[in-house]
Amino acid sequence: MATSNSLLSEEQFLCPICLDVFVRPVSTPCGHNFCMSCITTYWTDIPVCLCPVCKETFERRPDLKVNTFISELASQFMSLQVADAHIWSSDQQQARGGGAAVLCDVCTSDSQQEAVKSCLECLTSYCDVHLEPHHRAASLKRHTLVDPLPNLENRICRQHTRFLSQYCRNDELLLCDICAASHHANHDVFPAQRVYKEMKALLGDREAKVQWMIHERLQKVRAVKESVKQSQTKTKDAIENSVRDMTTLVSEIQKSQTEFVNMMEKKQKEAEEQADKFISGMEQEINELQRTTVRLRELKQIEDQLGFLKSCPTSPLLPHTMDLSTFTFNRHEEIRHMQKSLSESVSQLRILLNRMNTQIKEIADSTYVSNDTMLRYMRQYPVDVVLDPNTAHPLLILSDDRKQVRYSSSGVWRHQIVSPNMFSEHLAVLGQTGFSSYKFYFEVFVGAKTEWCLGVATASVQRRGALVRSPGCGLWAIWFLEDKFETFSSPNVPVYLGKVERVGVFVDYDKGHVYFYDLQAATLIYSFTQCVFTEQLYPYFNPCDNEYGSNLDPMIIVPVHLTEWTEDSESQ
Missing domain, CATH: 2.60.120.920 (SPRY domain)
Structure with missing residues (x-):
């Protein structure tokens, strides 16, 4: 990675364990430098306390202190990385859709030029003309110049006037190196660039997950809509078929009822006709028998033997009559038998109807x-x-x-x-x-x-x-x-x-x-x-x-x- 200072190289400020720029660097007795959290974690995971680089063993764990000199150099190096990484400029401009150019803060409003550099110490952006003192004056040459950045005051620690190059995960705050070393010594502090990359990657993963969730829900909505359409069709068909079947059943029951009534009335009429014919015959026979009774009484009153024998036939004076044992009329027994048979059929039908009503109720109650x-x-x-x-x-x-x-x-x-x-x-x-x-x-x-x-x-x-x-x-x-x-x-x-x-x-x-x-x-x-x-x-x-x-x-x-x-x- 190129920097504005050829005396500093990225390799000089990389921790051998995490391979990232030092965060709260410490030095071991053997002279190697590490992030405090990295070396502490490393020693916690092994039974013997030794240097990860040269493998020198220590009888007891060294009492490590933050190396302020290396920390200062790492902070300056991080400040110089801003321009090349475009973390705080180009990426945010892209996030804003390209963004407007940063203007010189010194130019008058009538002829304000586009800035070419921003000074982290002055908290000011300069065009080529107004930047010239930073190239000439010895005191200004030590200032840190980066590519033009908007809102410089939001990128500098107000207390220490240093670049916000660190991020505390515990408090979710941007920090300068002094704040990180003093007030957040026991917190999880990492380079802002590293956290930025991790969070960007995390947001990418979350965005992919959200997109997949949207996709799943859209599919589910489409499936439900299709199911609703099918349900509407099936419901319509079920209603039509059930109404048709029930209407047919009701019609058949009504037809059976009509046929039963007609049959009963016809049977009753036939029985009545048969009874009327029988009664008519009986009445005729009764009349004949009554006439015979009168004739017999008349014969009984004849006192003259010869006259009686001449008048009385040798065969009995009885008319031709029907054998009453050949005729029975038990219509009421037939009716009772038919009614019993019909009641049994109606009971079976009622059982089926009750079962159907139970199923309908269970479906209506969502318990089927x-x-x-x-x-x-x-x-x-x-x-x-x-x-x-x-x-x-x-x-x-x-x-x-x-x-x-x-x-x-x-x-x-x-x-x-x-x-x-x-x-x-x-x-x-x-x-x-x-x-x-x-x-x-x-x-x-x-x-x-x-x-x-x-x-x-x-x-x-x-x-x-x-x-x-x-x-x-x-x-x-x-x-x-x-x-x-x-x-x-x-x-x-x-x-x-x-x-x-x-x-x-x-x-x-x-x-x-x-x-x-x-x-x-x-x-x-x-x-x-x-x-x-x-x-x-x-x-x-x-x-x-x-x-x-x-x-x-x-x-x-x-x-x-x-x-x-x-x-x-x-x-x-």
């Missing part, structure tokens, strides 16, 4: 998730459920591990201990442990049972006598009967059709939700929502009796295997 996803989520909260024999009805038999319960009609359970907590009428048993917060999940195998009841009950659920089937009874359970499900609290209202083998029960205590899932089909059987739980909940099991056929198989609490479920789901 697939059954597979919901099952994987619920299986993260398994609990170990064991049955409590103190609550079991006397006709129930528990397995030794208290994981199974079945009905037995052969008498009292062999290990029965009379307990006030047992169910006296319902064939039920509770789990050993109650839950009063958070979430819990368990699974039950019911196999081919024809009737059973499963759910959760409060600690205060009624144990003695019949349990009233109402929403406030303290029991949230589903009841399976042959081929359909209903809730315990709402009898005779089907909520799901078909049989299941394995049931998952999930309770979110804090949200007030209870879910029942058919694990084989990965389908929701029923869910209680918006429940208010105020006490502990216990798993509830009721294997039921043989009212609907052989039902002696047990209800079995089975272990929850999340990995098994994941593999099964993936294989499907």
Whole structure:
């Protein structure tokens, strides 16, 4: 690097460790110079204190002091570097978009010339004419001249009138060499040129990062806009298709209703016509029979034997009549049968409609998730459920591990201990442990049972006598009967059709939700929502009796295997 003073070279002021101009230079006993922070760090990282240049070893770490002479020379050298590096002139002018020329501070405003040099001691910029005394006068020749700089007063230390060549990272201040040595001796002070380059590089990195962030966000905005367009199209299609399907369904239901009404009216008309024809025939036969009765009475009144025998035919005077056993009229039974069949179909349709409304509500509440996803989520909260024999009805038999319960009609359970907590009428048993917060999940195998009841009950659920089937009874359970499900609290209202083998029960205590899932089909059987739980909940099991056929198989609490479920789901 060229300088304005050929007696000084850059190599003379470079630290052998950081290879940059000295900052707070110190001299080791062997005569080599280093930045104080560089040599201090170097000795901290090695076990033996030695000189990095000549490798001379010191028995103890030298007490180093800043070499003020070398520091002064380094400061002057840094001042002379300004013109060549263009740190404070050309770069800032480029930052301002080229910037205006620096004018001579001595020229009058009428004929102000462009400056050729700036004096760091005079804090003045001079044109060629007014610079001449600095070349002639001995006292001015010692001043430091650099390329023209604007705002010189902002580049000089006001206290020491020296060039601001250092930068303190701790205080984020520009310093002269005297300030750096006196007031910032223990701070991280570096040459302003070095910090400038580092910060410029850092700004470049940050600018690149910001540009990339802008690029990412623009891509994201474009993707979201495109997604919105697709969503609009899909929403429009979904609305049109759903409205068309529902309208078709409503139309078909209305058509079925019309056909049903017409069919019923036609059947009724045919039945009435048949009945009218039968009644008309019966009326004719009655008239004939009445006339026959009169004829028979007349014959009975003839006293003359010969006359009687001549008048009375040998065959009975009975008219031809219909065999009444061949005619039946049980239209009301046909109507009852048709109404029952229709009610079953309407119940199935209502179940599907309720399921559709539930899904619509879940989507509206942003809570809709697939059954597979919901099952994987619920299986993260398994609990170990064991049955409590103190609550079991006397006709129930528990397995030794208290994981199974079945009905037995052969008498009292062999290990029965009379307990006030047992169910006296319902064939039920509770789990050993109650839950009063958070979430819990368990699974039950019911196999081919024809009737059973499963759910959760409060600690205060009624144990003695019949349990009233109402929403406030303290029991949230589903009841399976042959081929359909209903809730315990709402009898005779089907909520799901078909049989299941394995049931998952999930309770979110804090949200007030209870879910029942058919694990084989990965389908929701029923869910209680918006429940208010105020006490502990216990798993509830009721294997039921043989009212609907052989039902002696047990209800079995089975272990929850999340990995098994994941593999099964993936294989499907």
